[in-house]
Amino acid sequence: xxxxxxxxxxxxxxxxxxxxxxxxxxxxxxxxxxxxxxxxxxxxxxxxxxxxxxxxxxxxxxxxxxxxxxxxxxxxxxxxxxxxxxxxxxxxxxxxxxxxxxxxxxxxxxxxxxxxxxxxxxxxxxxxxxxxxxxxxxxxxxxxxxxxxxxxxxxxxxxxxxxxxxxxxxxxxxxxxxxxxxxxxxxxxxxxxxxxxxxxxxxxxxxxxxxxxxxxxxxxxxxxxxxxxxxxxxxxxxxxxxxxxxxxxxxxxxxxxxxxxxxxxxxxxxxxxxxxxxxxxxxxxxxxxxxxxxxxxxxxxxxxxxxxxxxxxxxxxxxxxxxxxxxxxxxxxxxxxxxxxxxxxxxxxxxxxxxxxxxxxxxxxxxxxxxxxxxxxxxxxxxxxxxxxxxxxxxxxxxxxxxxxxxxxxxxxxxxxxxxxxxxxxxxxxxxxxxxxxxxxxxxxxxxxxxxxxxxxxxxxxxxxxxxxxxxxxxxxxxxxxxxxxxxxxxxxxxxxxxxxxxxxxxxxxxxxxxxxxxxxxxxxxxxxxxxxxxxxxxxxxxxxxxxxxxxxxxxxxxxxxxxxxxxxxxxxxxxxxxxxxxxxxxxxxxxxxxxxxxxxxxxxxxxxxxxxxxxxxxxxxxxxxxxxxxxx
Amino acid sequence: xxxxxxxxxxxxxxxxxxxxxxxxxxxxxxxxxxxxxxxxxxxxxxxxxxxxxxxxxxxxxxxxxxxxxxxxxxxxxxxxxxxxxxxxxxxxxxxxxxxxxx
Numbered sequence: 001x002x003x004x005x006x007x008x009x010x011x012x013x014x015x016x017x018x019x020x021x022x023x024x025x026x027x028x029x030x031x032x033x034x035x036x037x038x039x040x041x042x043x044x045x046x047x048x049x050x051x052x053x054x055x056x057x058x059x060x061x062x063x064x065x066x067x068x069x070x071x072x073x074x075x076x077x078x079x080x081x082x083x084x085x086x087x088x089x090x091x092x093x094x095x096x097x098x099x100x101x102x103x104x105x106x107x108x109x110x111x112x113x114x115x116x117x118x119x120x121x122x123x124x125x126x127x128x129x130x131x132x133x134x135x136x137x138x139x140x141x142x143x144x145x146x147x148x149x150x151x152x153x154x155x156x157x158x159x160x161x162x163x164x165x166x167x168x169x170x171x172x173x174x175x176x177x178x179x180x181x182x183x184x185x186x187x188x189x190x191x192x193x194x195x196x197x198x199x200x201x202x203x204x205x206x207x208x209x210x211x212x213x214x215x216x217x218x219x220x221x222x223x224x225x226x227x228x229x230x231x232x233x234x235x236x237x238x239x240x241x242x243x244x245x246x247x248x249x250x251x252x253x254x255x256x257x258x259x260x261x262x263x264x265x266x267x268x269x270x271x272x273x274x275x276x277x278x279x280x281x282x283x284x285x286x287x288x289x290x291x292x293x294x295x296x297x298x299x300x301x302x303x304x305x306x307x308x309x310x311x312x313x314x315x316x317x318x319x320x321x322x323x324x325x326x327x328x329x330x331x332x333x334x335x336x337x338x339x340x341x342x343x344x345x346x347x348x349x350x351x352x353x354x355x356x357x358x359x360x361x362x363x364x365x366x367x368x369x370x371x372x373x374x375x376x377x378x379x380x381x382x383x384x385x386x387x388x389x390x391x392x393x394x395x396x397x398x399x400x401x402x403x404x405x406x407x408x409x410x411x412x413x414x415x416x417x418x419x420x421x422x423x424x425x426x427x428x429x430x431x432x433x434x435x436x437x438x439x440x441x442x443x444x445x446x447x448x449x450x451x452x453x454x455x456x457x458x459x460x461x462x463x464x465x466x467x468x469x470x471x472x473x474x475x476x477x478x479x480x481x482x483x484x485x486x487x488x489x490x491x492x493x494x495x496x497x498x499x500x501x502x503x504x505x506x507x508x509x510x511x512x513x514x515x516x517x518x519x520x521x522x523x524x525x526x527x528x529x530x531x532x533x534x535x536x537x538x539x540x541x542x543x544x545x546x547x548x549x550x551x552x553x554x555x556x557x558x559x560x561x562x563x564x565x566x567x568x569x570x571x572x573x574x575x576x577x578x579x580x581x582x583x584x585x586x587x588x589x590x591x592x593x594x595x596x597x598x599x600x601x602x603x604x605x606x607x608x609x610x611x612x613x614x615x616x617x618x619x620x621x622x623x624x625x626x627x628x629x630x631x632x633x
Numbered sequence: 634x635x636x637x638x639x640x641x642x643x644x645x646x647x648x649x650x651x652x653x654x655x656x657x658x659x660x661x662x663x664x665x666x667x668x669x670x671x672x673x674x675x676x677x678x679x680x681x682x683x684x685x686x687x688x689x690x691x692x693x694x695x696x697x698x699x700x701x702x703x704x705x706x707x708x709x710x711x712x713x714x715x716x717x718x719x720x721x722x723x724x725x726x727x728x729x730x731x732x733x734x735x
Contacts (some may be wrong), residue, residue, distance in 0.1 A: 047716035606672040
């Protein structure tokens with residue numbers, strides 16, 4: 001005799017399978033109550049069991065999905081010596097069983113079912129499976145309740161056989177599901193181990209999708225990714241060479257999608273695919289086979305679409321089961337995470353490289369500035385340079401031409417960043433090469449323009465520059481400007497800061513530029529300030545400009561002649577920083593100061609002292625000794 | 634189910650159960666029978682062997698209808714079985730109704 005009950009505790013079981021219908025659910029609860037009454041349960045337990053069976057049955061009917069409504073709901077009760085066990089098997093999508101619920105407010109019309117079950121039963125468990133769920137409820141029996149052991153009511157052999165077959169079938173299904181889930185989990189663990197560890201995206205994708213084909217009994221896959229900054233789906237991996245089709249352009253959101261992959265990308269939802277209903281010319285997935293079916297799943301990382309995964313089978317099979325679909329979606333999520341992670345890493349590496357190169361560029365650019373500046377007895381030069389970015393387009397230079405003359409240069413290449421910095425370097429080199437060819441700044445600017453015009457106009461850029469030739473012994477200067485800010489002449493007396501305007505078009509605007517130079521005396525004691533518009537155009541956090549008027553006013557108050565040039569330079573730089581008050585630098589800033597540091601010496605010979613500068617193309621000259629000077633009144 | 638009204642009082646009795654199968658009908662019939670000048674609804678639950686969450690929902694709907702549509706009408710539940718009484722207490726609905734044993 002086949003006996004599947006425990007010989008010690010032979011439970012008596014009754015089972016009712018009913019259509020997915022509320023009236024039938026109610027009838028089933030009543031039938032099972034009558035069975036339990038026959039087993040000697042007291043009125044209170046009977047009421048509790050009937051109520052919980054009714055509540056569970058109602059939920060099984062009300063929440064069944066379209067496929068579940070065709071399947072019977074099964075309610076079973078088993079009477080053991082110590083407890084009564086109630087089981088309701090439903091075909092709803094299932095839900096997360098809540099923790100201990102509080103009593104719903106008395107004024108709620110619905111929502112008491114789960115609370116009642118939790119309150120009236122001693123133990124409740126909910127098992128959610130593929131397509132079916134079991135609610136298991138247990139209620140302890142009191143001493144008074146009479147248990148009629150199974151021996152008193154012999155189980156019919158046919159009934160036992162039927163129940164055994166059902167049990168075997170259920171266990172078989174559960175074992176298959178367990179096996180499938182275990183394999184899926186192993187594959188997921190393998191992927192998890194690789195997540196974030198590998199930069200070999202292609203290898204990772206192939207391994208993951210190989211596992212997926214095996215798990216879902218699929219025959220083919222196509223993984224398409226959207227390359228950075230492109231609106232295309234490009235094949236990244238495919239199960240067969242024939243499936244490696246051309247890139248698919250992603251049209252605007254509202255346009256009709258010609259293929260399943262584009263459609264999944266645009267709608268960001270799963271799209272089924274059936275080669276028998278598709279137009280082979282417009283559907284690349286038809287290459288999988290004339291009777292292939294499958295689906296396309298969008299790969300999303302948060303809100304970002306990274307690609308699509310198409311997967312399918314040859315022939316008109318049963319399609320993917322609910323479990324297989326779950327695994328496909330899970331793997332698609334893994335892929336999206338890995339792809340987004342790898343791209344992020346690549347971007348970080350790229351950004352670090354760019355930052356490193358910019359840092360090198362900044363060092364080179366700083367090295368191009370003359371440091372220290374040439375010095376002349378009785379005069380001192382000081383420069384300031386600050387870039388809005390790592391590298392910039394402003395620069396200054398000071399070239400000694402003899403022991404008493406020099407050429408001062410300040411230039412501003414249109415724009416900021418690397419392009420501006422490249423032209424700044426070229427311009428600086430050209431000025432250095434041309435400097436000794438003429439002492440006429442206007443002529444030098446004309447030559448510079450001829451040399452730079454073609455390159456500048458080809459990229460639509462221009463340069464403003466100011467060249468000032470200074471003869472310290474004759475105390476005379478000649479200034480020319482290519483669309484640059486005016487030169488500021490410093491002196492003592494009633495009008496100590498004056499502008500010297502010179503006209504000229506910026507370099508790179510006209511093939512033959514027109515430029516006029518002006519000659520002016522250098523005051524005794526005197527000085528000059530050459531600057532770029534980054535000073536006067538600087539904005540504070542209130543949006544206020546620094547302006548030329550403020551610059552001149554500041555110089556009137558702070559410039560002492562003769563005086564320390566480097567101190568004045570530092571004060572002006574601090575003033576500019578203080579004015580910004582934390583607001584970011586919007587444009588590059590450069591200025592060059594020449595001031596008299598001691599009283600002029602008249603006709604006594606000055607020697608030029610040049611500092612060591614490995615970039616210099618000029619012959620080194622002897623260092624001048626400081627000479628005693630008298631201070632003019 | 635028996636519904637009687639005596640002037641201002643509506644009496645309902647002989648209700649075998651209040652479950653998912655009959656509670657909507659019970660609610661609709663009682664609401665339809667409410668006279669315009671109603672002072673009291675008495676529901677005799679002495680023969681009601683079974684009440685589920687739908688039945689509780691129907692009683693609550695009547696409580697709302699009595700309170701909202703017809704002025705303040707008292708709703709009294711008579712003679713519930715111990716099990717039904719326990720269910721009212723478990724779900725705290727005994728706070729809403731007047732429950733009496735006669």
